[in-house]
Amino acid sequence: AATSGKSITSADDSSESSGARYPQDLRSVLVTSVLNLEQLDIDLYRGTHHWVPSTQRLFGGQIIGQALVAAAKSVSDDLYAHSLHCYFVRAGDPKVPVLYQVDRTRDGRSFTVRSVKAIQHGQPILICQASFQLLQPSPLQHQFPMPVVPQPEDLPTVEEIIQRYLRYDLTESAKQGLNKLLATEVPIEVKPVSPAQFYRHVSGQPRRLFWARARGHIGEGNMKLHCCVAAYVSDFALLGTVLLPYPKYKARFTASLDHAMWFHSTFRSDEWMLYECDSPWAGSSRGLAQGRLWRRDGVLAASCSQEGVLRVKPVPENSKL
Numbered sequence: 622a623a624t625s626g627k628s629i630t631s632a633d634d635s636s637e638s639s640g641a642r643y644p645q646d647l648r649s650v651l652v653t654s655v656l657n658l659e660q661l662d663i664d665l666y667r668g669t670h671h672w673v674p675s676t677q678r679l680f681g682g683q684i685i686g687q688a689l690v691a692a693a694k695s696v697s698d699d700l701y702a703h704s705l706h707c708y709f710v711r712a713g714d715p716k717v718p719v720l721y722q723v724d725r726t727r728d729g730r731s732f733t734v735r736s737v738k739a740i741q742h743g744q745p746i747l748i749c750q751a752s753f754q755l756l757q758p759s760p761l762q763h764q765f766p767m768p769v770v771p772q773p774e775d776l777p778t779v780e781e782i783i784q785r786y787l788r789y790d791l792t793e794s795a796k797q798g799l800n801k802l803l804a805t806e807v808p809i810e811v812k813p814v815s816p817a818q819f820y821r822h823v824s825g826q827p828r829r830l831f832w833a834r835a836r837g838h839i840g841e842g843n844m845k846l847h848c849c850v851a852a853y854v855s856d857f858a859l860l861g862t863v864l865l866p867y868p869k870y871k872a873r874f875t876a877s878l879d880h881a882m883w884f885h886s887t888f889r890s891d892e893w894m895l896y897e898c899d900s901p902w903a904g905s906s907r908g909l910a911q912g913r914l915w916r917r918d919g920v921l922a923a924s925c926s927q928e929g930v931l932r933v934k935p936v937p938e939n940s941k942l
């Protein structure tokens with residue numbers, strides 16, 4: 622079943638397919654560049670960087686998404702990604718590309734496993750195992766119900782929310798921070814269900830919900846690619862859920878330590894999906910966050926879990942943001 626270096630980052634180019642929002646010249650940058658790896662040799666790929674968070678380390682979602690692209694290139698078209706398990710062992714350096722080395726761990730009748738090492742400066746920054754499966758019928762089928770929330774059309778984008786905040790009486794440095802956020806091109810669109818909770822302006826349960834989708838058109842037909850994009854999206858704002866009950870503290874150092882993801886159903890990552898994030902536990906400078914990605918028709922598309930290191934400091938009194 623193994624193949625060599627197939628292109629999995631080819632979106633459906635056949636103009637606007639079934640209700641797509643974008644013509645082909647507005648293909649998602651996630652497909653055209655973020656997840657588009659250069660093949661250097663058999664099972665060896667190179668990826669470059671796009672959005673780098675303010676932490677100045679590589680965005681974990683990008684490394685996971687690219688690792689899954691590399692793994693998927695060596696499995697046949699009839700197999701679907703069903704899970705991945707990763708450890709972030711070193712911070713990624715945004716100044717150099719990342720190499721992805723794929724090991725074809727096992728090809729079975731139903732399941733196929735790949736191990737991927739992401740390397741910079743000769744050392745691993747991520748180790749990832751991904752598993753793929755032939756679709757199989759099953760009498761066992763259940764899922765939790767999707768939370769009831771406002772539809773994305775009735776909610777503002779993060780950009781609109783930031784514009785609103787900029788009209789408040791803020792310190793110069795808070796304004797600068799918000800303007801920097803506005804100027805940053807993140808390849809996904811986000812609509813928080815509760816902006817005050819999303820931005821930690823109210824103390825609350827360690828739980829938040831937002832709608833997310835890839836910017837631009839991807840199209841149907843390439844489920845592996847949608848899983849790679851969902852892996853990218855799944856690392857966005859997930860770990861921050863741990864901080865929601867603690868408005869009196871701000872992050873001094875946060876980084877995800879590991880990330881696991883399970884894909885349950887077919888979905889389109891360029892259509893709105895509800896991301897439900899919660900954190901059941903924090904302690905010992907670590908926090909556990911869990912996420913569920915829902916299709917808007919209520920089908921559970923994917924679940925993920927992540928543990929991160931979180932070192933915090935008190936927010937100064939009288940802080941305006």
Ligand SMILES: CC(C)(COP(=O)(O)OP(=O)(O)OC[C@H]1O[C@@H](n2cnc3c(N)ncnc32)[C@H](O)[C@@H]1OP(=O)(O)O)[C@@H](O)C(=O)NCCC(=O)NCCSC(=O)CCCCC(=O)O
Pocket residue numbers: 674678679680681682709710711712713856857858859860861874875876877878930932
């Ligand atoms: C840093 C990792 C997690 C390993 O930590 P450690 O084993 O402690 O490594 P060191 O290199 O020894 O220390 C790193 C740093 O931490 C300081 N440190 C260590 N221990 C302590 C302590 N007990 N108390 C205080 N400080 C401590 C140490 O001094 C170092 O500080 P520095 O000298 O100032 O650097 C390592 O495994 C790692 O980095 N892994 C990679 C993590 C990663 O990159 N994850 C993916 C990116 S995170 C992400 O994507 C989330 C983005 C979210 C964006 C969004 O929400 O939208």
